[in-house]
Amino acid sequence: MHLDHADTYPPRHTYGASGPHRPDGTRRALRIGLGGPVGSGKTATVAALCRALREQFSLAVVTNDIYTREDAEFLLRNAVLPPERITAVETGACPHTAIRDDISANLEAVEELEETVGPLDLILVESGGDNLTATFSKGLVDAQVFVIDVAGGDDIPRKGGPGVTTADLLVVNKTDLAPYVGSDLARMARDAEAQRGELPVAFTSLVAEDGVRPIADWVHARLAAWTAAPA
Amino acid sequence: MPTNETPPTPRDARGPAAGGLPMDLPPPRPSPQPRDSAPWTPGTPPPGGPDRARSGAEDVAVRRVVGAAGAGGGVPGGVGALLVLADGRFPAGGHAHSGGAEAAVAAGRIRDAVSLEAFCRGRLHTAGLTAAGLAAAAAAGLDPLALDDAADARTPSPVLRATARRLGRQLMRAARAAWPSPELDALAAARPRGAHQPVVLGLTARAAALGPPDAAYAAGYEAVSGPATAAVRLLSLDPFDATAVLARLAPELDQVVARAADAARRALDEGAGALPAASAPLLDIAAEQHATWSVRLFAS
Numbered sequence: 001m002h003l004d005h006a007d008t009y010p011p012r013h014t015y016g017a018s019g020p021h022r023p024d025g026t027r028r029a030l031r032i033g034l035g036g037p038v039g040s041g042k043t044a045t046v047a048a049l050c051r052a053l054r055e056q057f058s059l060a061v062v063t064n065d066i067y068t069r070e071d072a073e074f075l076l077r078n079a080v081l082p083p084e085r086i087t088a089v090e091t092g093a094c095p096h097t098a099i100r101d102d103i104s105a106n107l108e109a110v111e112e113l114e115e116t117v118g119p120l121d122l123i124l125v126e127s128g129g130d131n132l133t134a135t136f137s138k139g140l141v142d143a144q145v146f147v148i149d150v151a152g153g154d155d156i157p158r159k160g161g162p163g164v165t166t167a168d169l170l171v172v173n174k175t176d177l178a179p180y181v182g183s184d185l186a187r188m189a190r191d192a193e194a195q196r197g198e199l200p201v202a203f204t205s206l207v208a209e210d211g212v213r214p215i216a217d218w219v220h221a222r223l224a225a226w227t228a229a230p231a
Numbered sequence: 232m233p234t235n236e237t238p239p240t241p242r243d244a245r246g247p248a249a250g251g252l253p254m255d256l257p258p259p260r261p262s263p264q265p266r267d268s269a270p271w272t273p274g275t276p277p278p279g280g281p282d283r284a285r286s287g288a289e290d291v292a293v294r295r296v297v298g299a300a301g302a303g304g305g306v307p308g309g310v311g312a313l314l315v316l317a318d319g320r321f322p323a324g325g326h327a328h329s330g331g332a333e334a335a336v337a338a339g340r341i342r343d344a345v346s347l348e349a350f351c352r353g354r355l356h357t358a359g360l361t362a363a364g365l366a367a368a369a370a371a372g373l374d375p376l377a378l379d380d381a382a383d384a385r386t387p388s389p390v391l392r393a394t395a396r397r398l399g400r401q402l403m404r405a406a407r408a409a410w411p412s413p414e415l416d417a418l419a420a421a422r423p424r425g426a427h428q429p430v431v432l433g434l435t436a437r438a439a440a441l442g443p444p445d446a447a448y449a450a451g452y453e454a455v456s457g458p459a460t461a462a463v464r465l466l467s468l469d470p471f472d473a474t475a476v477l478a479r480l481a482p483e484l485d486q487v488v489a490r491a492a493d494a495a496r497r498a499l500d501e502g503a504g505a506l507p508a509a510s511a512p513l514l515d516i517a518a519e520q521h522a523t524w525s526v527r528l529f530a531s
Contacts, residue, residue: 067528090530092327093464102322104401105530 020142020229022114029060029120030226031110032219033099033136035163036147038129041173041206043071045147046126048212049219050080057121057223060085060113062106064098066128085117095128096135103140110140122223132161143222145215149174154183157191165195169202169218176205308440315409316432316439317449319456324401328394329461329529330354330454334517336465344472347462351455351480355487357511359454361385362429363447363491364498364506369433370446371495373503375418375426381503382427388515390522392427394531400425402432412438447491451484461529 022028034042043063050059059081063071065088072088075081087109091098098105110123125141127134136144146167148156151174157164164170170192178185185203192201202214315321331354335341341350365385369378386392403425407415415438418426425431429450436446459473491507498505518531 068526090327090527092329092461092530093528094326097326101320102324102326104322104324104404105327107404108397108401 020226026119027227027229029058029110029114029123030143030223031123031125031141032222033125033127033141033144034147035099035127035130035134035136035144035167036171037131037149037152040129040147040149040152041171042126042129042147043074044206045145045171045173045204045212045215046124047075047078047080048206049124049216050075052210052212052216053122053219054081058117058119060110060117060120060123061087062109062113062123062125063088064091064095064106064126064128065089066091066093066095071126071128085113087113091128095130096133099125099127099134099136099140101137103137106140121227122219132156132159132163135162135166142226143168145169145171145218147171147173150178150183150185150188151181154178154185154188155191157188157195160195164192167199168222169200169215170196171215172201172203173206175203176207308442308445312410312439312441313436313445313448316436316441316445317452319460321405323405324398325453325457326460327530328398328457329465329531330358330457331514331517331521331531332458332461333465333527333529334521335458336462338517341458341462341466343466344468344476347459347468347473348476348479351458351476352483353511354458354514355451355455355480355483357509358514359451360487360491360507360509362432362450362454363487364494365427365429366433366436366446366450367443367488367491367495368498368503368506369430370436370441370443371433371499372437373495373498375414375430375434376421377503378430378433379422379426381506382430385506385508385510386427387510388518390531391515391518394518395427395429396422396425398425398428399431402428402435406431406435406438410435410438414438443495444488444492447488447495448484451487451491455480455484465528 020027034045036042046061046063050061053059061075061081063069063075063086065071069088072086075086076083089098089105089109091105106125110125113123114120125136127136144167146163146169148164148171150172157170157172172185172188172192175185177183189201189203200218202218204214205211319325332341332347332350335350341347365378365382369375382395383392386395399422403415403419407419412434414434415431418431418434432450432453433443433446436442436449455477459477462468463470463473494506521527521531
């Protein structure tokens with residue numbers, strides 16, 4: 001920087017994630033965040049997505065465990081990706097802070113993955129299980145998925161909250177359990193539409209054969225849009 | 232704020248504090264009269280400090296750029312900038328670290344507000360003082376790479392070295408967004424894996440046109456606010472009690488800042504060896520053990 005230069009700084013000097021390019025000018029990986037309450041199936045979704053997409057795309061995963069490395073270890077144990085493509089971020093008992101208010105550790109993680117395992121098409125950032133208000137910063141991810149399940153109560157879509165209302169994709173998982181827990185899927189769909197308008201909702205049962213398909217299709221579409229965007 | 236006198240070493244910091252055992256607290260050095268007798272005040276650049284380590288013209292250029300970037304009529308380097316930098320919500324990754332509190336809680340050394348205060352006091356006068364000295368020296372214009380080496384020499388625990396570098400890199404990201412500066416860019420390029428956090432903190436203060444005492448305040452306060460916040464989460468401690476602990480430690484923070492700023496001033500002539508090298512072996516040992524836990528809430 002020189003005194004004669006304009007005193008406004010180009011966006012890259014902010015070092016946020018919002019810029020879609022790597023330092024060398026190529027388009028960086030699409031970053032998709034997955035949030036939602038504990039036990040709704042975030043890690044299972046990530047694992048299923050990796051299995052469904054890994055042949056076609058270069059993938060990596062960042063997990064934000066609350067107090068262990070269990071999510072990362074689950075993914076490693078199930079060998080959904082080679083170990084060097086999975087990174088765990090520790091969140092100091094505040095998983096929502098790490099994905100929204102202070103994203104520095106997660107940005108370090110995604111950038112390090114891009115540096116160490118080469119050009120990536122997609123990085124999935126899984127949040128630690130949190131409450132219904134947890135959302136990802138736009139400085140960290142390009143799109144976010146919010147995962148709830150029918151067993152958590154069929155009134156969650158009605159209750160709304162930033163995750164349910166604003167996520168780019170709402171996933172209602174464990175539809176196979178609906179009859180056993182007395183959840184009304186039609187009511188959940190109506191409530192979700194009332195909260196979300198045009199934003200999509202996917203009803204899934206990840207235990208079923210190819211149960212992740214609706215989410216994988218959505219990710220496919222996002223990737224196509226990301227790649228097609230002007231460089 | 233008295234900066235020209237070296238305060239006496241607090242006796243309670245030498246006792247068996249609940250947290251770190253300050254074994255290596257150096258005796259107060261006989262402080263030579265600084266060349267500039269005018270005391271530094273928070274929110275002002277160091278009197279003549281940077282000019283000794285660099286060309287005055289370059290320094291003016293840096294400050295002008297910073298001033299232009301921080302347009303809006305405010306005074307560059309005012310207390311406002313210090314508040315931004317020292318805010319616990321400054322997005323530089325500190326929230327995931329307990330400053331040794333998690334290990335101390337598990338070992339029973341922090342149980343309540345009283346033991347939290349003892350832990351924080353021990354940390355303030357050891358790791359806090361050392362960090363404050365490094366930060367003040369970086370803000371005063373000492374070579375950040377030499378300071379980075381000095382920080383390594385003052386950090387015997389490999390785990391804490393790695394933590395300091397990781398946090399330094401995270402702070403660098405936030406700092407370059409908040410106060411863009413060629414000096415920050417240069418350090419980031421020279422230490423792509425991260426420089427020690429207190430060095431980056433001091434250079435950030437410099438980029439914000441803050442003075443060495445300001446940098447020392449940010450470092451020293453962080454040394455106690457981190458464990459206090461963590462103890463609230465770990466013990467469900469009453470947050471009012473934890474904040475009262477910090478308030479009671481504030482006068483000692485002033486003393487630590489005075490020592491750190493005085494040492495930084497001497498370091499301009501004598502080199503980084505003049506900076507405090509107080510350490511807390513129990514903090515180092517506990518940090519090494521903590522890093523091996525498989526279940527923990529905090530990264531350090």
